[in-house]
Amino acid sequence: xxxxxxxxxxxxxxxxxxxxxxxxxxxxxxxxxxxxxxxxxxxxxxxxxxxxxxxxxxxxxxxxxxxxxxxxxxxxxxxxxxxxxxxxxxxxxxxxxxxxxxxxxxxxxxxxxxxxxxxx
Numbered sequence: 001x002x003x004x005x006x007x008x009x010x011x012x013x014x015x016x017x018x019x020x021x022x023x024x025x026x027x028x029x030x031x032x033x034x035x036x037x038x039x040x041x042x043x044x045x046x047x048x049x050x051x052x053x054x055x056x057x058x059x060x061x062x063x064x065x066x067x068x069x070x071x072x073x074x075x076x077x078x079x080x081x082x083x084x085x086x087x088x089x090x091x092x093x094x095x096x097x098x099x100x101x102x103x104x105x106x107x108x109x110x111x112x113x114x115x116x117x118x119x120x
Contacts, residue, residue: 006073007066013077014070015118019102022070026063033059071098076114077107 006014006022014022037043037053045051072082078101087094087101110117 007069010069010072010082012073012115013107013112013118014073015077015107016074016103018118019070019074022066023103026067029059029063030056071102074102074107076112077118078102078105079108079112079114 005012006018033056034053036055040055042054043051044054068082068085071085075082075084080101084101085098088098090097107118110120
């Protein structure tokens with residue numbers, strides 16, 4: 001599986017290793033965006049005194065689609081619809097549920113309705 005498929009397609013399944021690798025890529029993108037904002041001086045001070053970077057905002061917005069594609073494929077490996085990503089909208093419990101389901105638990109063994117076992 002190549003990165004283009006991993007980040008752009010909502011079809012198929014991925015295992016936990018690829019899921020965590022993609023999460024690592026998103027973290028690196030965020031760090032690089034933060035550094036670029038610091039170098040270019042594109043940080044804006046908010047009314048509450050905090051700062052937010054323009055490049056960081058653009059990177060975060062662009063990453064939403066890619067993250068949803070990765071999440072959907074991981075839910076597929078668990079035998080569930082990608083719409084389960086909406087569980088993260090439930091405060092606190094949703095994030096824990098998502099982390100356990102997608103980041104800790106194994107996928108279903110063998111083929112399921114979303115495709116062949118990614119570890120087979």
